[in-house]
Amino acid sequence: MPSFGGVFVAVIIGTVLSMILKRVTTDETMKKKIRDHDAFKAKQIEEMKAIQFNQKLNQIKNLNIKCPTCGSNDVDRISTGKKLAYVATVGILAPAFKKVRSQFQCRECRYKW
DSSP states (O other), X not given: OOOHHHHHHHXXXXXXXXXXXXXXXXXXXXXXXXXXXXHHHHHHHHHHHHHHHHHHHHHHHHTTOOOTTTOOSOEXXXXXXXXXXXXXXXXXXXGGSHHHHOSEEETTXXXXX
């Protein structure tokens, strides 16, 4: 016949084990919630970037920038990244080329200014 102390220890061990199991389950649930929240935040950031891009695009279109050569409104802004890539490709002579000094390029006649 088990003693009262042995039963008490078994109950304590069972309680501790169930608490540990709950804690592990809770930790996994929290990790999943954190992953879901991170994915949600990343999606929000991407949506904000898309909105900002569209706003900048609309600003450029609303400026009514026209090509001085052909008069077209279909112009692109030459990005800093494109300029840097061009400098890296051409090298020290890059500032002499119009692409590095220009801000816009016409999509129709390809004129840069």
